[in-house]
Amino acid sequence: MTFREAIRKAMADEMAADRNVVLFGEDVGVYGGCFKVTEGMWKEFPDQIIDTPVSEEGFTGMAVGAAMMGLRPIVEIMYADFYTLIFDPIVNHAAKTHFMSGGQFCCPITVRLPEGSGTGHGAQHTQSPEGLFLNSTGLKLVAPSNPSDAYHLLRASIRDNNPVLFFEHKLLYPTEGEISNEPVPIGKAKVIGNGLDVTIIAYSHAVTTALEAAELLKENGIDATVVDLRTLNPLDKETIFKQVQKTGRAVLIQDPNGIGGIDAQVCAAICQDKKTFSSLKCRVLQFSGKETPVPFSRDLEKLTIPQAKDIAVAVGKLF
Amino acid sequence: MTEKQLSIDALRMMLNSRYFEEKTEELFKAGQIHGTTHLANGQEAAQAGLCMALDKADWIVPTHRCHGFTICKGSSPKAMFAEMFGSRAGLAKGLGGSMHMPDAGHCNLGSSAVVGSGVPLATGIAFKLKFDSADSAAFATSTNQNPKLCPPQPVKNISVAIFGDGASSRGSVHESMNIASIWKLPVLFYCENNHYGMSASSDKMISVDKVSDRASAYGIPGKVVDGNDFEEVYNSVIEAASYIRSGNGPYLLEVMTYRFKGHSKSDRRLYRTSDEEQQWMLRDPILLFEQKILASGYMTQQEIESLEKECKEDIENQAGQALDTCSDKLSENEVLNLVYASEEERL
Numbered sequence: 001m002t003f004r005e006a007i008r009k010a011m012a013d014e015m016a017a018d019r020n021v022v023l024f025g026e027d028v029g030v031y032g033g034c035f036k037v038t039e040g041m042w043k044e045f046p047d048q049i050i051d052t053p054v055s056e057e058g059f060t061g062m063a064v065g066a067a068m069m070g071l072r073p074i075v076e077i078m079y080a081d082f083y084t085l086i087f088d089p090i091v092n093h094a095a096k097t098h099f100m101s102g103g104q105f106c107c108p109i110t111v112r113l114p115e116g117s118g119t120g121h122g123a124q125h126t127q128s129p130e131g132l133f134l135n136s137t138g139l140k141l142v143a144p145s146n147p148s149d150a151y152h153l154l155r156a157s158i159r160d161n162n163p164v165l166f167f168e169h170k171l172l173y174p175t176e177g178e179i180s181n182e183p184v185p186i187g188k189a190k191v192i193g194n195g196l197d198v199t200i201i202a203y204s205h206a207v208t209t210a211l212e213a214a215e216l217l218k219e220n221g222i223d224a225t226v227v228d229l230r231t232l233n234p235l236d237k238e239t240i241f242k243q244v245q246k247t248g249r250a251v252l253i254q255d256p257n258g259i260g261g262i263d264a265q266v267c268a269a270i271c272q273d274k275k276t277f278s279s280l281k282c283r284v285l286q287f288s289g290k291e292t293p294v295p296f297s298r299d300l301e302k303l304t305i306p307q308a309k310d311i312a313v314a315v316g317k318l319f
Numbered sequence: 320m321t322e323k324q325l326s327i328d329a330l331r332m333m334l335n336s337r338y339f340e341e342k343t344e345e346l347f348k349a350g351q352i353h354g355t356t357h358l359a360n361g362q363e364a365a366q367a368g369l370c371m372a373l374d375k376a377d378w379i380v381p382t383h384r385c386h387g388f389t390i391c392k393g394s395s396p397k398a399m400f401a402e403m404f405g406s407r408a409g410l411a412k413g414l415g416g417s418m419h420m421p422d423a424g425h426c427n428l429g430s431s432a433v434v435g436s437g438v439p440l441a442t443g444i445a446f447k448l449k450f451d452s453a454d455s456a457a458f459a460t461s462t463n464q465n466p467k468l469c470p471p472q473p474v475k476n477i478s479v480a481i482f483g484d485g486a487s488s489r490g491s492v493h494e495s496m497n498i499a500s501i502w503k504l505p506v507l508f509y510c511e512n513n514h515y516g517m518s519a520s521s522d523k524m525i526s527v528d529k530v531s532d533r534a535s536a537y538g539i540p541g542k543v544v545d546g547n548d549f550e551e552v553y554n555s556v557i558e559a560a561s562y563i564r565s566g567n568g569p570y571l572l573e574v575m576t577y578r579f580k581g582h583s584k585s586d587r588r589l590y591r592t593s594d595e596e597q598q599w600m601l602r603d604p605i606l607l608f609e610q611k612i613l614a615s616g617y618m619t620q621q622e623i624e625s626l627e628k629e630c631k632e633d634i635e636n637q638a639g640q641a642l643d644t645c646s647d648k649l650s651e652n653e654v655l656n657l658v659y660a661s662e663e664e665r666l
Contacts, residue, residue, distance in 0.1 A: 022450070047450075052498070053494075053497060053498060053501070055494035055497065055498060057439065057490060057491050057494060058439050058442070058490075058491060058494025058495050058497070058498050059439075059494075059498060060439075061436065061438075061439025061440055061442070061443065061491060061495070062439050062440075062442045062443040062446055062495065062498060063443060064439070064440055064443060065380075065428070065439060065440030065441060065442060065443020065444050065446070065447075066443035066444065066446045066447040066450075067443070068428060068440070068443070068444075069378075069443070069444050069447040069448075070447065071443075071446070071447050071450065088433055088436055088491070089436070089439060089440075092431070092433050092436060093431065093436065093440065098657060098658070098659065098660045098664075099414060099657050099658050100411060100414055100415050100419050100421070100429070101411055101415070101419075101421040101423075101429060102409070102410070102411035102412030102413075102414050102415070102421075102657065103412070103657050103660070103664070104411070104421055104422075104423045105421065105423065105428070106660040106664050107660075108660075137658055138658055138659070140659075161660035161661065161662065161664050162659050162660050
């Protein structure tokens with residue numbers, strides 16, 4: 001099953017189980033969504049798939065209000081870049097509703113945000129804005145790297161009583177994978193491999209880069225463990241600490257630029273944990289996107305995100 | 320309810336709202352309440368007229384100037400004072416303050432302190448009310464049929480998006496009116512026009528003479544009424560709500576009123592003349608309504624004065640009771656535990 005189909009299946013399974021699960025978004029009906037994620041769903045769930053006008057703030061705010069009344073809305077934002085238009089309903093309302101009402105209201109909304117570069121869409125259709133939401137207390141942030149995690153984490157997000165932002169890297173949509181029978185809870189990272197030399201921590205599309213880098217390192221006799229964060233907030237610090245302590249070397253990879261982002265947060269956590277910090281045999285390496293808007297040109301676009309071979313060379317120098 | 324009983328109840332609500340604001344101002348000036356407040360003295364008819372015309376199970380999303388709406392929807396003034404004292408007994412356990420007084424038990428979602436942002440939320444309540452109504456499947460199939468062509472589907476309850484003349488310029492308000500219109504959502508857009516968005520006169524900031532003129536742009540009915548006349552507000556809300564309950568979709572009702580006080584406690588009111596203020600104070604909604612009650616013979620002057628005294632004492636007592644428990648605050652741990660909802664929680 002592809003990543004795209006896994007997301008579709010997660011929504012369909014939840015919609016079948018609960019009529020209160022409703023999808024709002026632009027062109028999510030007959031058109032099937034900008035990335036064909038919702039293709040055909042309108043036939044099976046005619047009253048749960050709702051095409052909206054181009055009014056991101058309006059329909060996201062509406063979904064927030066409906067969620068406070070017990071609906072379990074999923075909002076598809078066509079491109080994650082349009083996050084700017086939903087900042088107010090998500091940051092000022094969804095994230096604070098439970099708190100500001102003294103626990104009277106929950107806001108079980110899931111916002112799906114297709115993100116990432118590599119598709120030649122230019123600087124306003126390729127951003128990965130998850131870092132911007134880290135500072136908004138009250139939100140959960142999820143970014144799966146494979147179909148199985150996407151399926152299970154989207155179901156968990158829809159069922160969660162809190163607002164969840166669900167980041168889908170566009171390059172992952174056609175990737176294939178088996179769907180595991182094991183549910184994946186929000187807040188739990190995944191450990192891949194058991195290399196004792198270096199721990200590479202990544203999420204979303206950058207996990208692909210991390211696995212490629214691990215292969216290249218293996219050719220040079222360096223065994224890596226890869227940690228796929230899967231959930232960006234709350235961070236699974238327990239797994240991060242354990243896996244870094246195991247190897248004494250931490251390498252962080254993310255596609256968006258590194259200022260104030262997820263990896264900066266992971267690095268801060270490692271530095272502040274006494275046992276983990278003491279276990280480090282060398283400095284922490286961080287590979288992030290370049291500090292530039294994403295260029296259109298195919299070759300230039302590629303330059304802005306971390307590449308496996310560069311990572312392998314730099315990590316090799318740690319030994 | 321008899322006309323007489325309704326009138327007496329309405330006067331009581333307006334008096335409670337006025338005395339609540341007066342007591343609040345006194346407590347702020349005495350430094351007993353922290354932060355800021357937005358008083359609605361002068362807007363009592365607009366607030367009581369709306370809330371009293373609604374069903375108990377109709378929802379409201381008020382503005383930051385929310386005290387009167389909250390009282391008239393049925394919340395306890397004591398719990399409202401407690402909220403402003405920041406104590407556990409407050410409507411939001413002391414986490415909201417003057418601008419955030421949600422009360423689920425009285426179908427009040429609470430206000431947004433981001434002007435105009437409560438309007439999409441109220442539209443969302445309307446969506447849910449319609450979605451839960453018997454024939455909701457037909458309306459939501461926006462993907463394979465034109466919702467504008469769906470026949471009206473009556474709904475039992477409605478939602479009210481309350482906003483001011485200032486908020487009427489927000490994109491969120493315009494987006495919400497369009498969305499509510501295409502899906503015929505049961506929402507009353509209630510514009511409480513008090514002529515100023517903070518210091519900005521609506522004459523200077525709004526391109527049309529009346530906010531309700533904009534209704535036609537969204538294909539919905541719009542009406543403007545005297546917001547200082549309780550009966551006019553009340554009857555207009557009944558009429559608008561009945562239109563909405565019949566499944567016809569949203570309605571924009573604008574009530575013209577005036578806030579006697581400044582925007583917030585720091586406002587020196589340099590942007591308007593005292594002459595203008597005096598003119599409006601001659602049209603104090605409570606005085607106007609008392610005159611009507613006297614003329615209709617529902618109450619004597621003595622009975623009115625006795626009701627005023629009773630309401631004032633009651634508000635005083637409730638403030639006093641809230642003050643008695645104001646030192647009981649949430650613990651740090653309790654505060655942190657309220658950031659996220661647990662797995663079991665549901666409305």
